[in-house]
Amino acid sequence: MRSLAIMRAVLIRQTARGAFPSEVAGIEDGTCFVTASVALCLDPAAHRPALERALDFIETCEDPRHPGAFAFYPPRGNGPMLVRGLPPDADDTALAWLALLHGGRRGTDQARAAFEARITPAACLLVPGGAPP
Numbered sequence: 001m002r003s004l005a006i007m008r009a010v011l012i013r014q015t016a017r018g019a020f021p022s023e024v025a026g027i028e029d030g031t032c033f034v035t036a037s038v039a040l041c042l043d044p045a046a047h048r049p050a051l052e053r054a055l056d057f058i059e060t061c062e063d064p065r066h067p068g069a070f071a072f073y074p075p076r077g078n079g080p081m082l083v084r085g086l087p088p089d090a091d092d093t094a095l096a097w098l099a100l101l102h103g104g105r106r107g108t109d110q111a112r113a114a115f116e117a118r119i120t121p122a123a124c125l126l127v128p129g130g131a132p133p
Contacts, residue, residue: 068114
């Protein structure tokens with residue numbers, strides 16, 4: 001019973017854009033990372049409308065210059081953002097793909113191709129400790 005109340009409390013927070021909000025440093029924003037994390041907890045049969053809205057939001061976070069790569073915020077986003085201009089990265093991309101697969105929005109062949117194109121090259125990339133994300 002308690003888990004149903006928790007799920008209702010989560011679902012009621014979904015924004016009109018489909019994002020599930022988080023709050024950091026007093027700023028409430030909608031991110032690919034949090035929305036994909038929540039989408040992965042939604043039962044596709046029981047929560048289809050909320051899942052579809054979440055997947056719609058996640059798809060807005062795909063970088064049009066790098067298909068298959070997802071950023072923390074939508075590249076064309078104009079809502080509240082803790083940091084503007086964050087590029088796509090491996091964790092947002094991985095979670096976005098898992099959510100899109102979970103919701104049946106995209107297929108495994110597409111996911112494999114995206115991982116080979118977007119995540120595999122980054123896995124071998126050395127980044128200096130003081131470099132921006």
